Amino acid sequence: MSTRRRFRILRRPRRPMPLRIALFGLVLMGTPTVPGCHHMLPGALGGHAPERPPAEAFGLGPRSSDAGLYRVTLEPGSPLRPRETRTVQVRVRTPSGDPVSEAPISVDGGMPEHGHGLPTRPRAVPNGAPGTYDVQGLRFNMGGWWELRLVIEGPEGTDSLTFNLDL
Numbered sequence: 001m002s003t004r005r006r007f008r009i010l011r012r013p014r015r016p017m018p019l020r021i022a023l024f025g026l027v028l029m030g031t032p033t034v035p036g037c038h039h040m041l042p043g044a045l046g047g048h049a050p051e052r053p054p055a056e057a058f059g060l061g062p063r064s065s066d067a068g069l070y071r072v073t074l075e076p077g078s079p080l081r082p083r084e085t086r087t088v089q090v091r092v093r094t095p096s097g098d099p100v101s102e103a104p105i106s107v108d109g110g111m112p113e114h115g116h117g118l119p120t121r122p123r124a125v126p127n128g129a130p131g132t133y134d135v136q137g138l139r140f141n142m143g144g145w146w147e148l149r150l151v152i153e154g155p156e157g158t159d160s161l162t163f164n165l166d167l
């Protein structure tokens with residue numbers, strides 16, 4: 001190999017620095033920041049993330065429904081954990097403490113910060129005890145802030161409430 005040829009190899013042009021930084025940035029932008037979250041909306045990466053409620057808004061209850069028609073408690077039996085499909089008991093009472101039995105209850109939920117819903121379609125069915133229901137097939141497929149929303153169509157009227165859960 002001649003000296004001249006070796007010189008040319010050593011001087012092989014590199015990409016200019018600003019271009020390399022830009023390419024690295026593109027790679028970063030294409031990488032989801034939340035591992036395991038496959039349902040993120042594009043907006044979730046922007047600056048308008050929903051604000052996490054204060055600590056007292058979290059927990060299993062008892063919580064009052066939005067219009068105050070019902071008092072509702074989640075009774076999972078053991079702590080809720082990510083990636084477990086569970087049946088969770090729900091207790092529904094009137095504000096004066098009477099059990100609300102046989103009311104149709106619909107279940108919905110999701111992760112406000114990620115813009116996705118529940119991975120399953122849980123069903124609430126009366127479990128035989130007064131004012132007590134089983135929410136079947138409830139699953140939280142990752143850790144973080146989850147909302148669990150119930151709509152109760154009881155004799156007092158239709159009312160909804162949201163549980164905030166930190167898993």
Ligand SMILES: [Cu+2]
Pocket residue numbers: 034037111114116142
């Ligand atoms: Cu998520």
